[in-house]
Amino acid sequence: MLYEGYSGWEPNLPRARRIGETMTATERDTTRLTRHARGGGCACKIPPGELETIVAELLAPQPAHPHGPSLGEQPGRGLTPPSPNGELVIGLDDGDDAAVVCVEGGRAIVATADFFTPVVDDPYDWGRIAATNALSDVYAVGGTPVVAVNLLAWPRQTLPMDLAREVLRGGLDVARAAGCHVAGGHSVDGPEPVYGMAVTGLADPERLLRIDAGRPGTPISLTKPLGVGVLNTRHKATGEVFPQAIEAMTTLNRDASLAALAAGARCATDVTGFGLLGHLYKLARASGVTAVVDVAAVPYLEGAREAVRDGHVSGGTRRNLAWVAPHLDAGRFGEEDLLLVADAQTSGGLLIAGEIPGAPVVGELVPREPAALRLI
Ligand SMILES: Nc1ncnc2c1ncn2[C@@H]1O[C@H](COP(=O)(O)OP(=O)(O)OP(=O)(O)O)[C@@H](O)[C@H]1O
Ligand SMILES: [Mg+2]
Structure with a gap:
């Protein structure tokens, strides 16, 4: 995941504190973690279109740089080393x-890295959410996480270091529950708090869950309800706490991944910052199929629809919708439903091509139609 940038951080915050110093009420308010970041969680991802443009540059043949190692021009994909x-x-x-x-x-x-700005004010919960999210990409390809290293940026002049300690403790507890070592990391002083992990896992190469392996005629299952994006946006604006969102974001995708493999599934991805529609579009595009979404079957967390009605929609969610719009047959659905299915999730569930015990079927893959996504 790319991190969007440093603008918008909270000015006029108190001096650095030492571990163990007590806080005043005013200071407690200024230590609300979500006030220190413009975006939050996976909603702070670089928008999908912009990300794909810069990543495409990496895939293009790389001309030899005059000051770089003399590997010569790469004939094929730019990322392939001459002797892998x-x-x-x-x-x-x-x-x-x-x-x-x-x-x-x-x-x-399996190798992956994920980090983002605070999505909730509680540092321990944020640590747990960020670690659950970082581990999720290993589960999303059918792997088992083995070892992780922490990635931390902390504004040490404006936020107490004992909050950073709580963040790391949350991450460690999640990794332990996943059977994954936390064996190091890297930490810098930065204007916004940022936390995540680089995770290494193992997988059976014959039993991977790939984004390009969807086949027509396969049902689509979703293993967590949507709505954490709008509830997190509401939390950032009002301070209200939504335990149902925290519960969803700290649930490991381990069982979902094992269930997908046990059911013989070969295609999956996790639903994060690009929302259900964005991630499903990527899956349909890579697999050469159209994904039909049964909007009434999509599960939501309690309070999600109300949060949309009250206007708690992140910029990331609107960008998701704009990105998929040229590929979307939205049928009879209006803005409220569209914002909900495009809601930028943080640490969302797995989207699996296949039927999984206990997970609702939210649609089906069909042969490719003019639009890669169709809502019914
Ligand atoms: N800076 C980068 N350099 C190279 N590849 C990148 C970079 N940032 C993202 N990518 C790649 O772009 C693709 C999409 O990134 P994205 O972060 O959406 O995927 P992801 O890791 O599955 O995200 P999430 O953690 O939200 O599930 C991934 O294959 C990712 O590895
Ligand atoms: Mg992912």
């Missing part, structure tokens, strides 16, 4: 969730 140490089986071509490389011994190594 492993076979790349999932790379950048379709914007899949994680990179997968086959190595000696018939195992596959």
Whole structure:
């Protein structure tokens, strides 16, 4: 995930505090983590169209740089080294969730990194959410996380360091629950708090969940309800806490991934900042199919629709909708429903091509139509 930038951070905050110092009420308000970031969670991702433009540059043949190593011009994909140490089986071509490389011994190594600005005010919960989200991309390709390193930026002049400690504690607790070591990291002083992890996992190369493996005639299942985006936006604006959103964002996608593999699924992705519509569009495009969404079957967290009606919609959600609009047959649905299905999720569930016990079927993949997405 790319991090959008540094603008908009809270001015006039108190001096740096030492661990253990008590806070005044005013200071407690200024230590509301979401006030220190313009965006929040996966809603702070670079919009999908802009991201794909810069990533496409990486895929293009790379001319030799006059001051770079003399590897010469690459004939094919720019990212392939002349003498690779492993076979790349999932790379950048379709914007899949994680990179997968086959190595000696018939195992596959899964690599991914994710970090973002605060999505809730509670530092421990934010740590748990960010770690659950970082681990999710390993599960989304059918892997098992093995080791993670923390990625942390902290405005140490304006936010107490003991909050950073709580963030890391939350991340550690989630990784432990996932059976994944946290064995290091990197930390910098920055204007906005940013936290996440780089995670390495293992997978069976014959049993991967790929974004390009969807086939017509397959139902689409969604393993977590939508709506965390609008509830987080409401939380940032009002301070109201939504335990149902925190519960959803801290639920590991491990069981969903295992259930998908057990059901014989071969195609999945996780629903994060580009929303259900954005991620489903990527899946349909990569698989050469159209995805039909049964809007009435899409589950939402309690309070999500009300939050949209009250205007708590992030810029990221509106950008998601604009991005998919040229590829969307929206049928009879109006703005409220469209904003809900495009809602930028943080640490959302898996979108699986296949039927999974306990997960609602929210649509179906069909042969490619003029529009890659159709709502019914
Ligand atoms: N700076 C970058 N350089 C190279 N590739 C990138 C960069 N940023 C993103 N990508 C790639 O672009 C694709 C889409 O990125 P995105 O962050 O949406 O995927 P993701 O990791 O599945 O996100 P999420 O964690 O929200 O599920 C991925 O394949 C990702 O590896
Ligand atoms: Mg992903």
